[in-house]
Amino acid sequence: MAQRQSLETVAVAPDQEAHPPASETAKLFAESAKYMPGGTSRLHYYYQPYPIYAQSGRGCYLTDVEGVERIDYLNNMTALIHGHANPLINEAIVDQLQRGTAFSEPAEPELKLARLLVERVPSLEKIRFANSGTEAVMLAVKLARAYTGRSRIAKFEGFYHGYYDYVQVSYASQPDAWGPAHAPHSVASSGGLADSVESDVLTLPYNDREAVTRLLERHGHELAALLYDPLCNRSGFPLPQDDFLAFLREITRDYGIVLISDEVISFRVSYHGGAARYGGDPDLTVFGKIIGGGLPIGAVGGSAAIMALLDPTEGPPALASGGTYSGNPLSATAGCAALTQLPPEEFDRLEALGDDLRARANAAFADAGVAAQISGAGSLILVAPTDVPIVNYRSIPKDPAAAARMRGLHRGLMDAGVIVSKEGLGALSTPMGQREIDRFVAAAAQAAKAAAQAAQTVSRS
Numbered sequence: 365m366a367q368r369q370s371l372e373t374v375a376v377a378p379d380q381e382a383h384p385p386a387s388e389t390a391k392l393f394a395e396s397a398k399y400m401p402g403g404t405s406r407l408h409y410y411y412q413p414y415p416i417y418a419q420s421g422r423g424c425y426l427t428d429v430e431g432v433e434r435i436d437y438l439n440n441m442t443a444l445i446h447g448h449a450n451p452l453i454n455e456a457i458v459d460q461l462q463r464g465t466a467f468s469e470p471a472e473p474e475l476k477l478a479r480l481l482v483e484r485v486p487s488l489e490k491i492r493f494a495n496s497g498t499e500a501v502m503l504a505v506k507l508a509r510a511y512t513g514r515s516r517i518a519k520f521e522g523f524y525h526g527y528y529d530y531v532q533v534s535y536a537s538q539p540d541a542w543g544p545a546h547a548p549h550s551v552a553s554s555g556g557l558a559d560s561v562e563s564d565v566l567t568l569p570y571n572d573r574e575a576v577t578r579l580l581e582r583h584g585h586e587l588a589a590l591l592y593d594p595l596c597n598r599s600g601f602p603l604p605q606d607d608f609l610a611f612l613r614e615i616t617r618d619y620g621i622v623l624i625s626d627e628v629i630s631f632r633v634s635y636h637g638g639a640a641r642y643g644g645d646p647d648l649t650v651f652g653k654i655i656g657g658g659l660p661i662g663a664v665g666g667s668a669a670i671m672a673l674l675d676p677t678e679g680p681p682a683l684a685s686g687g688t689y690s691g692n693p694l695s696a697t698a699g700c701a702a703l704t705q706l707p708p709e710e711f712d713r714l715e716a717l718g719d720d721l722r723a724r725a726n727a728a729f730a731d732a733g734v735a736a737q738i739s740g741a742g743s744l745i746l747v748a749p750t751d752v753p754i755v756n757y758r759s760i761p762k763d764p765a766a767a768a769r770m771r772g773l774h775r776g777l778m779d780a781g782v783i784v785s786k787e788g789l790g791a792l793s794t795p796m797g798q799r800e801i802d803r804f805v806a807a808a809a810q811a812a813k814a815a816a817q818a819a820q821t822v823s824r825s
């Protein structure tokens with residue numbers, strides 16, 4: 365096993381330079397590529413020349429296979445709100461492990477997590493578990509269709525909701541195809557989707573009441589669902605402006621559209637979740653990530669009238685849904701152990717740390733003269749390659765200079781010992797304190813220099 369080194373002893377850990385072809389990292393990547401396309405099971409894992417490989421994690425620190433320790437600001441794409449190897453979650457998992465990992469029968473942990481969420485989230489009356497956010501989004505869309513008897517759905521441009529076919533539309537549109545700002549084109553964001561998907565999905569511009577009003581005047585009566593995220597990372601965490609989410613609630617009610625809040629990531633922003641903080645009062649809410657305490661999970665909850673479509677007690681339900689591992693006792697046990705360690709004061713503490721990080725890192729970017737910012741709220745952060753206020757997906761430039769700046773910022777942060785995704789996503793975890801925030805700010809200043817250099821290289825070429 366590689367010897368553990370801290371970044372305080374290894375001043376920098378540049379991915380490419382410190383991981384030459386003979387390194388353990390390069391070897392693992394080459395070997396993985398023999399068996400898995402691109403050496404990976406997740407698109408997000410990969411970045412050039414190859415990702416770091418995790419050896420182990422403890423608290424908010426992750427050690428890679430070279431023995432280099434970094435602060436983990438990514439936390440399995442924001443899922444690990446308590447960081448790695450949280451003692452109470454581990455204890456609860458081990459206790460459940462001794463009694464079995466999965467059954468064909470319901471077990472009490474599922475009930476405990478259901479009760480906890482229904483009591484905590486104001487818009488929930490009933491909840492149904494799934495195995496991932498993607499699966500839960502799929503179930504929410506099907507519930508909306510079955511409830512309304514309509515087929516088309518609406519979503520916002522630049523909003524990611526997992527990889528169910530009907531939501532893989534216009535989350536990564538590029539300027540040559542995205543159409544007018546007030547009526548964005550629906551563009552497939554992946555291969556492998558049926559041709560009909562683009563016409564089955566209406567794409568809306570976020571934070572634009574006038575455009576949404578006009579588009580729903582034309583299409584509102586055809587729509588089963590309108591899907592939003594109170595704080596969407598792929599669009600740079602734009603905050604809803606002028607009660608935009610209350611407006612969505614009203615207008616969807618007018619047209620009989622089911623309003624779905626995707627809180628797979630944004631549930632983190634408050635004790636009661638994203639809609640409770642920013643508005644919307646959704647009919648259905650989708651969960652994932654932190655509610656599984658580090659194990660796979662997804663869930664849909666909401667109005668009893670809609671959720672009743674899943675109820676088998678009065679005969680075959682209107683909507684058939686299953687899943688060998690849905691309601692799994694291990695995930696539910698870990699989820700309960702994670703959420704019961706999150707009282708409102710802990711959200712406040714994380715938010716204060718997050719505010720400090722955002723303010724000071726942004727000052728460091730401004731000092732370095734780099735067009736970049738840390739956006740987000742609460743424990744969520746996103747490094748974005750722009751210094752203009754972010755209103756929607758199009759606020760973040762998609763040109764080569766911005767892409768180079770983003771690569772420079774990502775590489776700079778990684779080299780300075782801070783893990784964020786290559787798209788700049790990050791999240792605080794409860795083991796973090798002021799020390800980790802200070803280290804992020806110092807890393808951001810270092811990354812700003814790398815980004816400035818990358819931008820110069822692009823402008824010269």
Ligand SMILES: Cc1ncc(COP(=O)(O)O)c(C=O)c1O
Nearest residue numbers: 496497498524525526628629652
């Ligand atoms: C907002 C949002 N919805 C849905 C999903 C899909 O969740 P999962 O990756 O668990 O399938 C994600 C994943 O990151 C997400 O960010």
